[in-house]
Structure formats: C-alpha cells, structure tokens
Amino acid sequence: MTDLNIDNFDGKPYDPEKVFDLSCSSDYENWRHNKLNALPEDVEALKVEIENPYSLQVEEIMGIKDRCAVLGLVIYQLRDSSQQDKTLVHQIGRQLGLVSLDGNLRADEDSVSSLQVRPQQGNQYIPYTNKPLSWHTDGYYNTADRQIHTIIMHCVSAAAEGGVNQLLDHEMLYIYMRDENPAWIEALMHPQAMTIPSNIEDGVEIRSASTGPVFSVDKTTGSLHMRYSARKRNIEWRDDLLTHQAVKRINEWLADETITIQHRLNAGQGIICNNILHNRSGFEDSDTQQRLMYRARYYDRIAGTGLLQQV
Numbered sequence: 001m002t003d004l005n006i007d008n009f010d011g012k013p014y015d016p017e018k019v020f021d022l023s024c025s026s027d028y029e030n031w032r033h034n035k036l037n038a039l040p041e042d043v044e045a046l047k048v049e050i051e052n053p054y055s056l057q058v059e060e061i062m063g064i065k066d067r068c069a070v071l072g073l074v075i076y077q078l079r080d081s082s083q084q085d086k087t088l089v090h091q092i093g094r095q096l097g098l099v100s101l102d103g104n105l106r107a108d109e110d111s112v113s114s115l116q117v118r119p120q121q122g123n124q125y126i127p128y129t130n131k132p133l134s135w136h137t138d139g140y141y142n143t144a145d146r147q148i149h150t151i152i153m154h155c156v157s158a159a160a161e162g163g164v165n166q167l168l169d170h171e172m173l174y175i176y177m178r179d180e181n182p183a184w185i186e187a188l189m190h191p192q193a194m195t196i197p198s199n200i201e202d203g204v205e206i207r208s209a210s211t212g213p214v215f216s217v218d219k220t221t222g223s224l225h226m227r228y229s230a231r232k233r234n235i236e237w238r239d240d241l242l243t244h245q246a247v248k249r250i251n252e253w254l255a256d257e258t259i260t261i262q263h264r265l266n267a268g269q270g271i272i273c274n275n276i277l278h279n280r281s282g283f284e285d286s287d288t289q290q291r292l293m294y295r296a297r298y299y300d301r302i303a304g305t306g307l308l309q310q311v
C-alpha cells in the first residue's frame with residue numbers, strides 16, 4: 001500500500017459548510033489547497049490489498065476511507081481471488097457503513113447487479129452489452145431523494161479484450177471549473193440545470209422525468225454530489241448560455257487523458273468510489289473468458305468520509 005499525503009488534507013483550516021458556497025472564497029481556497037496537496041503522484045497509491053473481504057482489518061478500512069475521502073476512489077485487490085461469492089460486495093459495503101442499496105430496474109433480487117452481456121427484453125441497457133459506455137455518474141436519472149453516493153464494482157472476471165474504465169473525481173472537475181469560471185458552477189447548481197425525460201417501455205412509464213442540478217451539496221455529509229451524463233440524446237439542458245458553455249467545457253476535460261485515470265479491473269479487483277465520473281470502453285468476450293462485474297449502488301456515503309464527518 002503506497003502512502004497518501006493524508007496529513008496534508010488537514011493542512012489549512014476551512015469551514016466545511018462554506019467550501020462550495022461561491023461567496024466564500026477563502027474556505028474554498030483552503031480546502032482546494034489541502035486536496036491538491038494530498039494528491040499522490042503515483043496511481044499505485046489508489047490501491048489497497050484486502051486479506052478477507054468478510055472481515056476487513058482496521059488498516060484496510062482506513063486505507064479505503066482515506067482514499068475515498070481524498071481521491072474519491074480506491075481500487076482494492078483481494079489477496080485470494082479464487083473465492084468471489086457475490087455476498088462479498090454486501091459485506092464490504094456493510095463494513096464501510098453502506099446499507100441503503102439502490103434497487104434499479106435491472107438489479108438482481110439482492111439489489112446487486114450482475115453486469116454481463118445478456119439478452120434483454122424491451123429497452124436495451126448498454127451496461128448489459130459490450131458497447132462503450134459514455135461518461136456519467138450513476139443514477140443521474142433518479143429522484144433527488146434517491147441519489148447514489150457510493151458505488152462498489154467488483155470484477156469476477158475480465159473480458160478477453162477491452163472493458164477499460166476511465167475515472168475522474170468530480171471534486172477535481174469542480175476545482176478546474178470553479179478556477180476557470182465560477183459562473184459555470186452557478187449555472188450547474190441551478191435546480192433546473194439538467195432534465196432526464198421519463199423512461200417509457202412498451203408505452204408504460206417506468207420512471208418519471210427527473211430534473212435537478214448537476215452539482216449539489218449533500219445536506220447530511222456536506223460533500224459535493226454530481227449528476228451527469230455525456231449522452232447527447234435523452235438529456236435536456238437548461239436553455240441558458242452559461243449552462244451550454246459549462247457542459248461543452250466538461251466534455252473537453254473528460255476527453256483529456258492527462259487528467260483522467262484509466263484502469264482495467266482484473267479478476268478479484270474492485271473499485272469503491274463516491275460515484276465519481278466514469279466511463280467504460282467496449283469489450284470482447286471469448287468462449288473461455290466473459291466479463292462479469294458485481295455492482296452495488298448506495299444512497300449512503302462511506303462513513304466518516306464526508307466533509308462534515310471527517311475527524
């Protein structure tokens with residue numbers, strides 16, 4: 001496990017309730033300073049090895065929480081990847097204080113989705129195909145009270161080829177944007193910034209339209225949340241110049257591979273993240289190797305990692 005510069009995260013004092021308030025620049029500047037100072041130079045610092053997912057050791061839990069608090073994500077590696085029962089996802093989540101699972105339309109009965117290529121009735125959902133998935137945060141179409149704050153994605157088996165994830169901590173995107181033009185942040189915090197039309201399957205509405213901000217601050221944890229999809233279709237942006245400029249600029253940042261993380265999960269590895277921005281390249285399965293991921297999505301944020309919760 002490579003060390004983070006975690007002590008730097010507490011360097012300059014700030015009021016956690018004012019960090020994302022555009023009228024309080026000194027609190028933002030100090031939080032920004034601490035965050036940038038704590039970033040590791042080596043992506044290896046993202047990784048934590050797990051001995052037993054059913055009984056995490058204290059230093060493993062701290063390793064996961066520190067990385068999620070500072071970097072927005074952690075990549076874990078099971079020391080023994082021969083045992084990959086689906087229950088390990090629930091159990092890792094529970095030990096991090098994650099209990100409120102989102103049961104989406106295609107999730108299994110235990111609310112953990114088995115992401116793999118499979119035939120689908122009705123609307124075709126790209127996560128269950130081998131096509132590329134464009135940049136998004138999960139559950140951007142959910143209602144305000146069902147926003148996703150944490151994702152666990154565990155790789156049981158990688159594809160024969162492809163299936164690479166790109167990731168970008170939305171707090172970093174916020175920093176880029178606020179530094180360049182705070183008016184874009186204001187536009188994206190507007191309660192009508194982004195609308196997802198209702199989902200209709202066979203003439204029946206199975207999910208109603210969802211309107212809300214792109215950036216918001218979670219009341220419980222004080223942390224920044226982001227709803228986003230880079231899809232061109234089925235997203236209605238508020239008809240306002242600053243909103244359109246901001247979306248265009250976000251897509252430019254997302255296309256910049258010097259600021260995103262690229263990682264292909266191998267069997268026995270997983271990502272735990274604060275629902276940061278991510279995409280997935282297309283992939284090919286073979287007769288002997290098919291991609292299978294277990295994915296759980298939670299309304300909770302990992303305990304002790306919110307801006308108002310850090311000790």
Ligand SMILES: [Fe+2]
Nearest residue numbers: 136137138278
């Ligand atoms: Fe996703």
